[in-house]
Amino acid sequence: NADMAMYHAKSQGRNNLQFFTAAMNAAATERMEMEIELRQAIETGQLELHYQPQICAHNGTACGVEALVRWRHPQRGLISPLSFIPLAEETGLIDPLGAWVLEEACRQFAIWRAADAPVLRIAVNLSAHQLRSPGLVAQVEAVMTRYEMIPGELELEVTESVAMSDPEHSFETLRALRNLGVQLAIDDFGTGYSSLSYLKHLPVQILKIDRSFVQDIESDENDASICASILALAHSQGLKVVAEGVETAAQREFLSVHACEYLQGYLFGKPEPPEVCLGRLRELSSAAASS
Ligand code: C2E
Numbered sequence: 001n002a003d004m005a006m007y008h009a010k011s012q013g014r015n016n017l018q019f020f021t022a023a024m025n026a027a028a029t030e031r032m033e034m035e036i037e038l039r040q041a042i043e044t045g046q047l048e049l050h051y052q053p054q055i056c057a058h059n060g061t062a063c064g065v066e067a068l069v070r071w072r073h074p075q076r077g078l079i080s081p082l083s084f085i086p087l088a089e090e091t092g093l094i095d096p097l098g099a100w101v102l103e104e105a106c107r108q109f110a111i112w113r114a115a116d117a118p119v120l121r122i123a124v125n126l127s128a129h130q131l132r133s134p135g136l137v138a139q140v141e142a143v144m145t146r147y148e149m150i151p152g153e154l155e156l157e158v159t160e161s162v163a164m165s166d167p168e169h170s171f172e173t174l175r176a177l178r179n180l181g182v183q184l185a186i187d188d189f190g191t192g193y194s195s196l197s198y199l200k201h202l203p204v205q206i207l208k209i210d211r212s213f214v215q216d217i218e219s220d221e222n223d224a225s226i227c228a229s230i231l232a233l234a235h236s237q238g239l240k241v242v243a244e245g246v247e248t249a250a251q252r253e254f255l256s257v258h259a260c261e262y263l264q265g266y267l268f269g270k271p272e273p274p275e276v277c278l279g280r281l282r283e284l285s286s287a288a289a290s291s
């Protein structure tokens, strides 16, 4: 970190100090440049949403999609959310970014619904900052009204660490969202450290098992038993489960045997732009109908 770099630099003399200071300045400058660029990206429409199918495990039909944001940078190409969501969180840019994502996802969903596309709900990720924002509930309500969304059509995903930080306030916000008819999902379940007794009090309906546990289900007995335990726990609490990152038929089989309700992963489709995703949704549904 910067303090350590300073310390070593000082202990090694003036030239090193200058070197490290320059390196730190460069990093800070790059960050500032990226912040300015991201702000412009939001304003000039460089963000786009890709959509990934979620299927019903018991019959293989598409039931929902998750909206995942990307940044189409004019020079650097398509940038992963993993490299700009954290910056957006730190700088507060997540507010306009998150508002755009919610609006765009619901707009796309309304188009699909009008076209009778085989998709029953849309899942949108919420960041920590958004969950703390006092305007969130009104914002969600306005979007739902604008796109005439009925209860169950919009799902919001929050990670367990987000839901558990400042639990009292989170519970209250989640409950208000729930009252609007929003489905709530805990994302990346198993990676944070939430006590299971807290979970009981959260007004959520869905748990998403993190991809890291699904990945080695076939080869790692610990991961297999973690997945089975999460499923048993969730079901005992009346929750439904989405498994993330399903890539193989064997993973699908294991999860189906353990009564996992929904599956999401490259086995069924990658996140794709809306037109490509729609084609995939239709394929999944016709394959399910003919099997
Ligand atoms: P997440 O919400 O847990 O989303 C699932 C991630 O797993 C996505 O990565 C998806 O592309 C990837 N994935 C799905 N199936 C598979 C699979 O079978 N194999 C592999 N290897 N990966 C799979 P992505 O799109 O890069 O998004 C990363 C994270 O960025 C998301 O994790 C979410 O936390 C965050 N994110 C994305 N879009 C948004 C957004 O609009 N708002 C906020 N706040 N966060 C977002």
Ligand code: MG
Binding pocket: 066, 125, 157, 187
């Ligand atoms: Mg998610």
Ligand code: MG
Binding pocket: 187, 188, 208, 210, 244
């Ligand atoms: Mg996840």
Ligand code: MG
Binding pocket: 188, 210, 211, 244
């Ligand atoms: Mg994940």
